[in-house]
Amino acid sequence: MSASPAKSMAETATEYGLNAEEYGRIVARLNREPNHLELGVFSVMWSEHCSYKSSKKQLGKFPTTGPRVICGPGENAGVIDIGPDDNGVGQACVFKMESHNHPSFIEPYQGAATGVGGIMRDVFTMGARPIALLNALRFGDPGHPKTKRLVAGVVSGIGGYGNCVGVPTVAGETNFHRGYDGNILVNAMCVGLADADKIFYSAAPSAGLPVVYFGSKTGRDGIHGATMASAEFDEASDEKRPTVQVGDPFAEKLLIEATLELMASGAVAAIQDMGAAGLTSSSVEMAGKGGVGIELDLDQVPQREEGMSAYEMMLSESQERMLAILKPGREADGERIFAKWGLDAATIGKTTDTGHLVLRHKGEIVADVPLAPLFDDAPLYDRPWIAPTLQPRLTPADVAEPKDYGAAVLTLMSAPDMASKRWLWEQYDRHVMADTLEDSATGADAGIVRVHGTRKALAMTSDVTPRYVQADPYEGGKQAVAEAWRNLIAVGAEPIAITDNLNFGNPERPEIMGQIVRAIDGMAEACRALDFPVVSGNVSLYNETNGAAIPPTPAVGGVGLIADYARHADFSSLKPGDHLVLIGETQGWLGASMYLRECLGREEGAPPPVDLAVERRNGELVRGLIGSGQVETVHDLSDGGLIAAAAEMALASGVGVQLTAPDDIAAHAWLFGEDQARYLVATRAAGALLAVAEAAGVPARVVGEAGGDAIAAPGLFSLPLETLREAHEGWLPGFMGS
Amino acid sequence: MKAAVIVFPGSNCDRDCKVAIERSTGAAVALVWHQETALPAGVDLVVLPGGFAYGDYLRCGAMAALSPIMADVKAQAGRGVATVGICNGFQVLCEAGLLPGALLRNDHLKYNCKQVELEVANSQTRFTAGYKDQRQAVMTVGNGEGNFFADEATLDRLEGEGQVVFRYVANPNGSARDIAGIVNPQGNVLGLMPHPDRAFEPELGSADGAILFQSALASA
Numbered sequence: 001m002s003a004s005p006a007k008s009m010a011e012t013a014t015e016y017g018l019n020a021e022e023y024g025r026i027v028a029r030l031n032r033e034p035n036h037l038e039l040g041v042f043s044v045m046w047s048e049h050c051s052y053k054s055s056k057k058q059l060g061k062f063p064t065t066g067p068r069v070i071c072g073p074g075e076n077a078g079v080i081d082i083g084p085d086d087n088g089v090g091q092a093c094v095f096k097m098e099s100h101n102h103p104s105f106i107e108p109y110q111g112a113a114t115g116v117g118g119i120m121r122d123v124f125t126m127g128a129r130p131i132a133l134l135n136a137l138r139f140g141d142p143g144h145p146k147t148k149r150l151v152a153g154v155v156s157g158i159g160g161y162g163n164c165v166g167v168p169t170v171a172g173e174t175n176f177h178r179g180y181d182g183n184i185l186v187n188a189m190c191v192g193l194a195d196a197d198k199i200f201y202s203a204a205p206s207a208g209l210p211v212v213y214f215g216s217k218t219g220r221d222g223i224h225g226a227t228m229a230s231a232e233f234d235e236a237s238d239e240k241r242p243t244v245q246v247g248d249p250f251a252e253k254l255l256i257e258a259t260l261e262l263m264a265s266g267a268v269a270a271i272q273d274m275g276a277a278g279l280t281s282s283s284v285e286m287a288g289k290g291g292v293g294i295e296l297d298l299d300q301v302p303q304r305e306e307g308m309s310a311y312e313m314m315l316s317e318s319q320e321r322m323l324a325i326l327k328p329g330r331e332a333d334g335e336r337i338f339a340k341w342g343l344d345a346a347t348i349g350k351t352t353d354t355g356h357l358v359l360r361h362k363g364e365i366v367a368d369v370p371l372a373p374l375f376d377d378a379p380l381y382d383r384p385w386i387a388p389t390l391q392p393r394l395t396p397a398d399v400a401e402p403k404d405y406g407a408a409v410l411t412l413m414s415a416p417d418m419a420s421k422r423w424l425w426e427q428y429d430r431h432v433m434a435d436t437l438e439d440s441a442t443g444a445d446a447g448i449v450r451v452h453g454t455r456k457a458l459a460m461t462s463d464v465t466p467r468y469v470q471a472d473p474y475e476g477g478k479q480a481v482a483e484a485w486r487n488l489i490a491v492g493a494e495p496i497a498i499t500d501n502l503n504f505g506n507p508e509r510p511e512i513m514g515q516i517v518r519a520i521d522g523m524a525e526a527c528r529a530l531d532f533p534v535v536s537g538n539v540s541l542y543n544e545t546n547g548a549a550i551p552p553t554p555a556v557g558g559v560g561l562i563a564d565y566a567r568h569a570d571f572s573s574l575k576p577g578d579h580l581v582l583i584g585e586t587q588g589w590l591g592a593s594m595y596l597r598e599c600l601g602r603e604e605g606a607p608p609p610v611d612l613a614v615e616r617r618n619g620e621l622v623r624g625l626i627g628s629g630q631v632e633t634v635h636d637l638s639d640g641g642l643i644a645a646a647a648e649m650a651l652a653s654g655v656g657v658q659l660t661a662p663d664d665i666a667a668h669a670w671l672f673g674e675d676q677a678r679y680l681v682a683t684r685a686a687g688a689l690l691a692v693a694e695a696a697g698v699p700a701r702v703v704g705e706a707g708g709d710a711i712a713a714p715g716l717f718s719l720p721l722e723t724l725r726e727a728h729e730g731w732l733p734g735f736m737g738s
Numbered sequence: 739m740k741a742a743v744i745v746f747p748g749s750n751c752d753r754d755c756k757v758a759i760e761r762s763t764g765a766a767v768a769l770v771w772h773q774e775t776a777l778p779a780g781v782d783l784v785v786l787p788g789g790f791a792y793g794d795y796l797r798c799g800a801m802a803a804l805s806p807i808m809a810d811v812k813a814q815a816g817r818g819v820a821t822v823g824i825c826n827g828f829q830v831l832c833e834a835g836l837l838p839g840a841l842l843r844n845d846h847l848k849y850n851c852k853q854v855e856l857e858v859a860n861s862q863t864r865f866t867a868g869y870k871d872q873r874q875a876v877m878t879v880g881n882g883e884g885n886f887f888a889d890e891a892t893l894d895r896l897e898g899e900g901q902v903v904f905r906y907v908a909n910p911n912g913s914a915r916d917i918a919g920i921v922n923p924q925g926n927v928l929g930l931m932p933h934p935d936r937a938f939e940p941e942l943g944s945a946d947g948a949i950l951f952q953s954a955l956a957s958a
Binding site: 156159160163164165166248249250251253254341342425426427428429430431432433434436437441442565566 | 789792942
């Protein structure tokens with residue numbers, strides 16, 4: 001990894017992903033050429049991954065404050081207020097989603113595993129115990145030769161890490177599309193719990209404090225991982241395997257316990273995990289945020305291999321490592337706790353008042369650079385963009401009716417995106433910590449875990465509909481936020497805030513930048529309209545291979561609060577004799593629908609628009625019905641429309657459903673349309689429910705009844721529930737061959 | 739009533755076990771670090787929890803079985819103290835020689851987390867007396883190495899002596915003779931792969947696990 005002497009430093013800079021202008025900027029800031037180590041430090045800090053240089057301007061559009069926001073974007077994770085526990089102690093929920101796309105494509109098991117490990121560290125670094133994990137996965141076409149191996153590797157990596165650490169994986173989403181053939185997406189989200197007055201931050205408070213390293217030793221793995229994550233792929237990408245880190249979940253488990261114990265001891269002044277760009281970014285961020293300097297003696301760094309250079313140590317992305325700044329005289333607390341948990345640890349430096357990052361190795365100063373340009377003087381780009389080309393609106397008449405409705409329903413419910421993902425989530429421990437109320441197996445629109453020892457619960461979900469964002473980034477961006485909000489509403493939670501994971505192609509292409517700009521515009525508008533601020537997030541750009549970009553995929557991770565977990569809803573409690581009431585207006589929107597794609601092979605049309613005022617009105621009605629105990633069986637309508645919601649409800653409950661088609665709308669538009677802001681609700685007292693809806697000005701109508709062992713719409717189709725179940729459950733095990 | 743839950747590095751169901759016992763029985767539960775050399779005096783129930791002790795490196799349970807605290811766990815078990823190993827704890831008990839057999843990799847080679855229906859094969863043990871006429875119990879499993887194995891003679895003896903306590907109604911992992919849990923010949927050491935510590939309240943999907951803890955401490 002050392003530069004060949006024949007190369008100029010400027011040439012090396014290009015190799016490290018810096019353009020000529022950026023290199024010039026470094027020389028200007030230093031008033032000299034950087035040495036090789038300094039160049040490495042600049043190149044990772046100024047990588048897209050660490051500096052957000054292409055997206056920062058756009059990210060500023062998001063609302064990031066609110067009555068429940070304790071800490072918004074800029075720290076390791078977002079923090080929200082979730083009210084007091086039973087003893088009146090204020091509690092906080094800490095959460096974030098982050099991508100590990102590039103590493104997972106190159107080495108799926110370790111890429112996904114370390115993605116889970118990294119996002120957990122972001123959460124416990126802030127003082128929170130991780131209590132739940134989610135994931136949002138996008139794979140290529142099932143027919144692509146790499147897809148099966150990538151699914152197997154990613155799933156076992158996620159499970160292998162999360163299961164061992166002992167944090168339940170409660171929810172997620174998985175899509176397949178040829179647009180991800182060359183760039184899969186692995187987005188992992190972690191939710192943690194802390195006392196509201198015991199949140200830890202990364203800013204170093206003053207000079208003269210000890211800088212303590214603890215966790216695993218530093219090895220040569222993952223060098224330049226952040227730079228790789230900021231570049232496109234080509235045929236030679238498999239050669240980047242050495243830049244992928246290797247995870248050790250056992251070490252992570254020990255690190256969690258030691259970190260939380262160290263925090264509880266009162267010794268910690270500031271703390272930061274070593275994630276992307278490892279020791280470089282953790283030390284630069286702690287000192288930079290605190291406005292101090294930092295001096296490290298690299299000879300003190302615990303090393304896994306002999307003869308490591310300063311460059312390798314600073315750029316290593318070895319996993320399961322933390323950097324803490326301790327309060328004066330508290331080193332003994334650290335030593336005691338690290339010894340108990342068997343962790344390597346060393347005091348490797350101190351904070352200073354120089355405003356510089358100074359690195360010593362073998363008794364010599366090997367780097368000395370001012371922190372300010374490293375930390376907050378990365379170039380910011382206002383990249384040119386062009387407005388996305390929009391798709392025409394399709395009417396039901398533009399979309400063919402199926403010849404055989406029963407066959408169409410089976411095709412839809414066994415399509416890769418719609419089929420049960422049991423094969424994968426049965427490989428995730430969903431029950432450890434013994435507070436899981438709803439998970440991937442139970443039939444609910446969001447995962448729900450109890451806030452340990454209280455009557456409260458947290459609901460969480462991950463959502464985006466990439467085909468909508470592709471067709472119209474603005475409406476698709478709105479829809480991603482609205483659907484996360486809707487899924488939290490559908491379980492009876494108060495939606496509080498989101499984390500986002502913005503996955504796009506190369507922002508240097510104006511059409512991709514157009515997707516980014518417009519998707520963020522739509523998301524931000526939905527966040528404002530629904531009082532659903534962004535508290536943390538991650539941007540993953542350059543998801544392209546040989547110039548082909550992924551479908552724009554801004555994943556939204558939403559978190560909501562349930563005041564009393566006895567009052568929550570799921571969609572597995574349908575009982576024979578229940579009436580099914582559809583809440584919200586149905587126009588029969590088939591553009592960009594799952595039906596259009598899976599049954600007719602057409603990927604076109606404008607996606608369903610989201611009227612945010614209607615979204616809010618309908619959602620507040622549904623949440624009120626759940627909160628007052630009037631309904632306990634609810635499913636939102638999304639991919640596949642009414643029939644998909646009814647089918648999933650019937651399968652999860654083991655009860656048949658008879659739907660009655662109205663005569664004022666085309667049957668296929670009614671069954672498969674994906675109009676937004678809708679919920680399917682089960683009730684014994686349909687009349688009373690319709691009256692409540694009418695009083696709230698919300699359209700609602702009875703669309704069917706539960707009973708029997710078939711799913712049917714008289715005059716259109718009738719399918720035995722078991723036939724539907726076989727189709728829905730059969731696809732993924734069949735594809736994976738087990 | 740006093741119970742102790744052992745905490746190995748990598749245990750991750752230690753708190754779950756503590757909470758499950760407290761809420762099921764009201765007993766006081768101590769968490770005991772693996773480097774301790776003695777259990778609390780007068781303990782009535784010792785639980786080895788689930789998780790990945792020592793990362794499951796080398797072999798599941800192999801290193802934990804050599805932890806300092808295990809000497810006293812063995813000594814107390816020898817004196818008849820009720821001892822339960824759940825999931826990884828069952829693997830530790832087998833590695834420590836307190837129970838026969840071994841837990842192999844699941845036959846489908848994958849980690850498997852799901853709800854399972856169990857047959858209470860012997861409700862005459864001190865761990866299952868509370869099930870009385872209830873012949874079935876619902877719990878969850880979550881493991882990659884839950885496939886119980888023993889030689890045929892051992893399996894015959896386990897069945898003949900009533901040492902098979904729980905069986906799977908639908909075998910999830912290839913376990914010999916559908917075995918989910920066994921006791922030692924003296925009947926005071928139980929190992930099982932399903933998690934009673936995740937099934938102690940109806941809102942968790944089942945409260946059948948609470949009966950196990952209540953039974954174990956009823957005789958105390």
